[in-house]
Amino acid sequence: MGRRALLYLSDECNQRVLGFTGIPSSNDADADFVLGQPDFTTTGQANGANQFGGPQSPVISGKELLVSDWYNSRILIWKTAPTTTQAPANIVVGQAKFGTRTDACSAKGLDAPETISVGGGKLVVADSDNARVLIFKKIPKKNGQKADIVLGQKNFKTCVELNNGEGATGSPTAANFSYPAGIWTDGKRIVVTDEDENRVLIWTKFPKKNFQPADIVLGQPDFTSDVVNNNGSGGSGLPSAKNMNMPYDGVFSNGTQLFVDDQENNRILVWNTFPTANFTPADVVIGQPNFTCGVANNDGSGCTSGTASASNLSQPTGVFQINNQLIVTDGNSRYLIYNGM
Template identity: 40%
Template structure:
């Protein structure tokens, strides 16, 4: 069959009509926006994590490769100048039939946080940074909302402390060089008391005007005979040494009413027994007590030992499991050596250490870790040049008493306290208190400060705001310092921890003024007869009033 020219033309036209037309390429649109705030460096942006664009000046910007219509886009900051923070607004979306020019990239100076830590807080604390006020209600870390640029100065203040506390701030001002994390706030209990303030509660007597041993009767759960030594409040229980009854009484907290009865007794089988003994479950003239919150220590004075209970006793018959100063729990020999004691009057547990006022050996012994065996040897001695020297005021270590005391000697110390950094020792027979600004690390290390005397070589007694007469025990919040001035029948209070010799006390309990030393005989609510111990358990100040056979409880306002 033959096809003419016209047929061929018609066929070609039909074939061409049946072929699909080539589609037009999809439209593409640019993605960009405006950069502002950039200063002193280069900024790199990314589009969908692939395209990069670097700019060093503010103004409009657009990525080089456009995106197809309908495609998603995401603009992010890949890198910014070291001291700037850059953010993207409107940086995500879908290309919709036109160029995207609405992305806003804003840069500003990099800012840093300001914060730190709080310890000891009991209540609510308010801190300030500029106009910001920050409420802190728990110990641990805190951070202000306000941020500051590098080079800015900052000053943080304590606006209000909790009731019954004073909070102090360290590292509170400086210049920002990065995140500030070293602010340190330490909150300490604060006692607001009045000179000659009356006690609110009496333990061991029916009222404030009675003072006979065991209430002129036999021993009981509510009586005392010569209480002596720092009491302890731990685990919700109050422990009191009843020295002449050779027992420790345990109460369920600090009593709120007169003539309270103890819940249990240590050192005796019952509340009516008062016999001294040297066995594991016995005591002979217990004095100072101490606790680290989980364990109890008892300075068992006439047994020449310190007893260590592995847990806080809660019932009659509890016994210790370790002893210092003796090879076993049933011996009581006295001696002068690294593992010996002679008439210890006080003990302190805390900050990983055990301290003992070894009164009869004229020294303080230090264990830098908690002992794990009987008669564990001490690691440090103060008041003597070596563990084999035990004479009073013996600066040379020759075994004889010097004519005068020194900054490194002791004579019958009876009280000891530390906050882990500072150390305080009541040097009783020298009528002074020695203070170390940093915890000693060498045997016989000299003290830095003396109270009760004008200098380290004096040992006069007196009745003024800056003198003492045979002081006994000591306690401190870390800010306020309390000393039982035994023979002046008073407790002296320094409202700032002393840092210079002979600083005068600022408040006195037990007397109407600093020049009175009247013994409370007959007893009353505001006087003492040889106070011999102090417990600070806010809001209570608990003082054994030894010769009145009672313990007085004062309450902070």
Template identity: 40%
Template sequence: MAIHLPQANAQLRMFNGAYDNPFLAPRGVHLLGNKLLVSDTGKNRVFIWNQIPTQEFQSPDVVLGQDIATGTGRNQGSKISASTMQYPSGLWSNGKILAVADAWNHRVLIWHNFPTQSGQPADVVLGQTDFLGNEPNQLGVGSTPSERTMNWPYGLTSDGEHLWVADTGNRRVLYYDQIPTENNAPADKVIGKDTFDDRDYDHQHAIWPYSVKLSPHGQLAITDTQYYRVLLWERWTDAFSQPASVIIGQPTWEANGQNQFGLFPQANTLNWCYDSCFDNTGLWVADTGNSRLLRFSELPQQHNQPADSLIGPKDFSTSSENAETINGTNNTLYWPFSISISGQTMALADTGNHRIVLIDNH
């Protein structure tokens, strides 16, 4: 079943940032009750609204990563610090703690008290020895990773106690048993590698883990962008010792074709997928390269299971950015990167359209 935007039983809202300071390719979004957090990736900053905006263009309450609200430079066009960002992507908060994957600085920033002031510096940095470093794996390109280093961390998540980081460039997910309170804290475990210094390919693990998500019931999903698939574990603790129980988007561990090498997508195929998100019963997948969201109303129990419904194109075999835009883009998507769900509201980073889409009663 195809679902156009807006759905018949849903309310649709779209936000484009501030009137004098619009989004540029936002890649991260997080909903927390009435709070809306957005990684405005192309402009190297995070926007925070303490109440979901009511207008298409509305200034945020807090801007992080820049010294002025309209600033857009990488690391503020100067030296890296606890207050700067370069290509922020995934983010998570529980209303007190905020964590941001500062991808191109090869680090994760953590605020242990939710930011209330624009430009507020982070309290803790992971992946670097201090707030002044931003080399991949701390020593530069080609250096060996460790339990303390990162290389292009794009995604992260937490349950308020533990922390998972998609250390994308190192082809692994780092796990912290507690959200760190000190700089350069080591990860406790690693998903996808036997040791912390391993970067080898293994088709039974995520080749390019861009996103990691946890369900309220303890399931774990890792979106493996390079192999066009999502890996699903029934219990997150199993991910340390065994491959995923289910592959979404491919029929076997060895398979790695865009849309399974088909000319057109189908209900069981993916193309440059970048995120997934659990809801009360199932899973949504941001099938970015096909400019659509796929929904599995119940969690798949076998490899290559087809989705039940979608948002974006008119049917499962259509793949086109802003398909059927003769009446504008309000019913279409263009490279959706990130999904967040809070209650009955879904937030979507519609990256190619430089906007955030909110769908109520999704």
């Protein structure tokens, strides 16, 4: 028998990451170990090598574990994915060393990174409050390592929302962000959720230069629109298979399907084939009975809110897949596991 898959789930407000030696097969399963805390009942926040300040987006790459530490403006890297409680990280990115917390707009600095993704040996970071995405061509091997490429900004010294190309705030384009939150890459493509602009940007070929424009936009008919639940004519309407309302941290692809959390529409959108054109409609919706409803905790009778159930969602903030199991971070303080996705 092969080794059971390790599962790491961030518990952001409790300043910890829960570790499971296998995918849970029953409700309310206990974690096997915890990172960031000395035990399962402590919730303190700090910035040491074995502490967190808002952990998000645990990612396993080969033997390594990487975690985005939002409040501490850093990425923590374990050279070997830990299986014991409060194991310290080996490498910190975004800070010069462990035990410090400084927000910075530079090739070495970060400011409230939401999520990370690793593909093809490359690390991509949503440096959210700096309105940019940082690309490391290789997973960092030392503290405070510099990024190689920046998206959303022309250089590493500028960090303005919706950069107009001259270092000032402008309007949405294919090359800028307002608040990049969710990110996915396979080392050949990049997908970024631009939360405040109600859109998802896709680079169909891996970027090679700073400020490189995206190739495809979802949620909007073009790169200059930013309307909530865009009705296709530039106005705000009901939710649909094409539009979005604040897509947040959750974006994932298995290479063919694309999954996006549409937070304020309380749903996950699924494209069964990786999109190749602007404003492509999703094929499947999770958390709602149809594409035109967006209420939290849909009670199943139409478009009315009820209580949390196995079929609904409330402000989902994350989505990823292990084998054929889809795991969704739900605002009802739970993780939902869908088999056969």
